[in-house]
Every structure is written in C-alpha cells, then in structure tokens.
Amino acid sequence: MYKHESPIFVASPLLPELSAVEERLKQIWDSKWLTNIGPQHKELESALRQHLRVPELSLFCNGTIALLTAGKALNLSGEVITTPFSFAATPHSLSWMGVDLVFGDIDPHTLNLLPEAIERAITPRTTGIMATHVFGTPCDVEAIEDIAKRHNLKVVYDGAHAFGLEVNNRGIGSYGDITMYSFHATKLFHTVEGGALSCQDPDMKQHIDMLKNFAIRNEEEVFGIGINGKLNEVQAAIGLSVLSVMDKERTRRVRIYDIYKEVLTGVAGLEMVKIPDAVTRRSLQYMPVLVRKSEARLSRNELHTALKEYNIITRKYFHPLCTQYDCYKDLPSAAPDQIPNATRIGSECLALPYYGSLKDEEAYNIAEVIRHLLSSPMNQKPYDLARAC
Numbered sequence: 223m224y225k226h227e228s229p230i231f232v233a234s235p236l237l238p239e240l241s242a243v244e245e246r247l248k249q250i251w252d253s254k255w256l257t258n259i260g261p262q263h264k265e266l267e268s269a270l271r272q273h274l275r276v277p278e279l280s281l282f283c284n285g286t287i288a289l290l291t292a293g294k295a296l297n298l299s300g301e302v303i304t305t306p307f308s309f310a311a312t313p314h315s316l317s318w319m320g321v322d323l324v325f326g327d328i329d330p331h332t333l334n335l336l337p338e339a340i341e342r343a344i345t346p347r348t349t350g351i352m353a354t355h356v357f358g359t360p361c362d363v364e365a366i367e368d369i370a371k372r373h374n375l376k377v378v379y380d381g382a383h384a385f386g387l388e389v390n391n392r393g394i395g396s397y398g399d400i401t402m403y404s405f406h407a408t409k410l411f412h413t414v415e416g417g418a419l420s421c422q423d424p425d426m427k428q429h430i431d432m433l434k435n436f437a438i439r440n441e442e443e444v445f446g447i448g449i450n451g452k453l454n455e456v457q458a459a460i461g462l463s464v465l466s467v468m469d470k471e472r473t474r475r476v477r478i479y480d481i482y483k484e485v486l487t488g489v490a491g492l493e494m495v496k497i498p499d500a501v502t503r504r505s506l507q508y509m510p511v512l513v514r515k516s517e518a519r520l521s522r523n524e525l526h527t528a529l530k531e532y533n534i535i536t537r538k539y540f541h542p543l544c545t546q547y548d549c550y551k552d553l554p555s556a557a558p559d560q561i562p563n564a565t566r567i568g569s570e571c572l573a574l575p576y577y578g579s580l581k582d583e584e585a586y587n588i589a590e591v592i593r594h595l596l597s598s599p600m601n602q603k604p605y606d607l608a609r610a611c
C-alpha cells in the first residue's frame with residue numbers, strides 16, 4: 223500500500239477528445255444557431271431517448287430546473303412525500319414549487335424511499351411522490367406504482383444517479399410519470415451542466431417542451447407560467463461527444479467495480495450496496511459502501527479521515543441528511559425518530575473514488591488501504607503510514 227502522490231478525488235469528469243468537440247463547434251459556428259432547440263439539441267435528444275430506452279425525453283439546462291418543471295407539468299400541490307437521503311436539489315425543488323414536504327424513511331439495503339413509509343405518510347393533501355434512485359439502485363418502482371394508482375398520486379423520480387439504469391429490460395425512466403436526469407459534470411454522462419425529463423407520452427413531452435420555453439405555445443400565445451430551461455447548442459454538442467465515449471467508460475467502470483468487490487468482500491463491517499435482481503443494466507455512476515457501526519473497526523467518519531492521509535478523498539454521501547438542513551429540520555417528518563434507517567445510513571455511507579480514468583493499480587490500492595484500515599488492531603493508529611507502507 224502506498225500514499226498517492228496527488229489527491230484521488232471521488233469523481234473526475236468524462237472528457238471526450240477535444241477534436242471531436244471542435245468538429246461540432248465548427249458546425250455551430252457555421253450555422254450561427256447557438257440555442258433554442260437547434261440541430262445539436264435535436265440530435266442529442268433523440269440519441270439519449272434511445273440510449274436511455276424511454277418513450278419521450280426533453281433536454282434541460284440542469285437537473286434542478288428540470289425537477290421544477292416536472293412539478294409544474296404535473297400540478298403538484300399540497301403535500302409531496304420524499305426522501306431524506308438525497309441531494310439538496312430533491313427537497314429544494316419541491317419547496318421552490320411551493321408544496322409542503324413530507325419525509326419518509328428509507329430501506330436500509332437499497333437506501334431508497336420505503337413504500338411502507340410512503341403509504342403511512344399519505345394524507346388528504348398528498349398529491350405526489352418524489353423518490354430518488356439513490357446511487358443508481360432502483361426504487362421499488364412496482365410497489366410505488368401500485369400506491370400511486372390506489373391514492374391517485376403523481377410520481378416523479380429523481381434519476382440523477384440513474385443514467386443508463388434498466389429494470390426488467392426497461393429504461394428506468396419508463397417508470398413513474400416523469401423521471402429527471404442530471405447531466406452535471408460530476409455525473410456519469412454530462413453536458414457540463416444539463417439535465418432532462420423523460421415521460422411516457424407525446425402530449426406530456428410537448429407540454430414540458432413549452433414550459434421550459436416560457437410556456438410559449440406559438441407566436442400569438444403564451445399559455446401559462448413557464449420558465450427558461452433550455453439546453454444550448456454548445457452544451458448539446460459536448461453531450462454528443464461525451465455520449466460517443468460512453469461504452470468505453472462503462473467498460474472501465476465495470477472493471478473498477480470488480481476490483482473493489484474482489485478486495486473488499488469479506489472485510490468485517492463493510493458492505494457494498496446490493497444490486498437488486500430486477501436490474502438488467504447497471505448505472506455504474508457511484509461506488510457507495512456502508513461502514514456498519516456495530517461491526518466495523520472504524521466509523522464511517524474515522525475511515526473518511528484516515529483515507530485522507532493516503533490522499534484518497536471519499537465523500538460522506540448523503541451527510542447531512544436533507545432533514546438536517548436548517549430549512550427542514552423542524553418539520554414533524556424530519557425528526558430522527560421518524561426516519562431511523564435514514565439517520566443511521568447517513569452516518570454509515572461513504573462514496574469511494576469511481577471513474578473510468580482511475581487506473582486498476584489505483585483502485586487496488588484504494589481498496590487495499592480500506593481493507594487494512596478496517597482490519598488493523600484497535601490500538602494501532604489507523605493511519606500510521608510508516609507501518610502501512
């Protein structure tokens with residue numbers, strides 16, 4: 223085991239050859255069409271619809287504006303049930319829509335919103351569910367669909383972690399009313415900043431397309447309160463170039479996943495998140511592990527700190543929980559005793575470095591360091607480099 227010379231971060235953006243981007247930029251320059259749903263946008267939208275295997279797709283300038291637009295398109299109001307274990311964009315988008323948040327607990331294995339918790343949280347004011355496919359593990363989409371049908375609720379999935387995920391040979395975005403994807407630079411697929419909504423029918427797609435363009439229906443008519451959510455041509459061009467190297471990136475990520483799995487299997491107190499049987503294609507966007515409080519030699523926080531000594535930078539994902547933010551902590555559903563699983567997982571989950579350009583040797587070393595730290599005797603300083611090397 224060795225200390226890495228420079229810090230290894232948790233993610234690194236996928237960069238296609240600059241020449242591929244330049245070629246597309248030239249097309250944009252020649253056409254003088256910079257934004258407002260030009261040729262690059264149309265090409266990317268259609269390519270992603272196929273890649274993600276969803277019926278309809280609409281591109282956005284980022285995932286958060288896409289979530290806001292989804293709420294508007296589905297008329298979310300009253301209360302919406304959501305997860306405490308997600309990125310800030312999930313609850314914030316609901317708050318910006320003006321709906322009341324109700325948090326439900328998560329499944330301690332999939333880390334996703336529990337169907338039973340959704341069912342318990344429903345009141346006469348509930349209009350929808352916003353659930354995140356955390357780390358690309360699918361929510362229990364069938365149970366959620368059943369609840370939504372019985373209670374007449376809309377379902378929005380935050381699929382920011384779920385690019386490329388398929389369940390039962392269907393794109394994850396073919397479940398629920400609307401699924402949001404984020405194309406931020408730190409995500410698997412990206413357009414520097416960007417995002418998309420998938421939906422199930424052409425009428426909804428048309429509605430979303432108009433909402434993201436100020437609700438302009440045509441030259442003569444603005445039909446409602448829209449927003450500017452458009453993705454520009456330069457970013458769409460970058461996205462097309464990134465998409466062309468996606469297969470290669472995925473192959474690398476499978477390899478790195480396997481290295482982590484090989485070394486980390488059997489380490490006491492450490493668990494990889496299990497991939498449900500229904501998954502027919504993995505997303506491969508994150509590498510989360512759970513450092514179980516009751517069994518591991520170090521806590522998640524101690525491991526996180528100890529790894530820094532080796533220049534291995536991990537992330538306490540999701541810490542703090544959304545329910546711990548000042549703006550939400552006083553909600554009745556945010557009390558820790560209401561969400562015991564999320565409260566525990568929030569202190570046990572750690573995301574490891576995961577990206578295609580990570581070398582095999584680096585992945586082996588990271589995994590070996592973790593193995594060592596979690597297996598060294600209690601009285602040994604866990605990050606005693608002299609001993610470790």
Ligand SMILES: *Cc1c(COP(=O)(O)O)cnc(C)c1O
Pocket residue numbers: 284285286287308309311312354380382383404405406416417
């Ligand atoms: C990245 C992310 C978002 C937001 O995406 P942006 O494109 O950065 O606005 C939303 N939800 C989750 C879970 C995310 O990880």
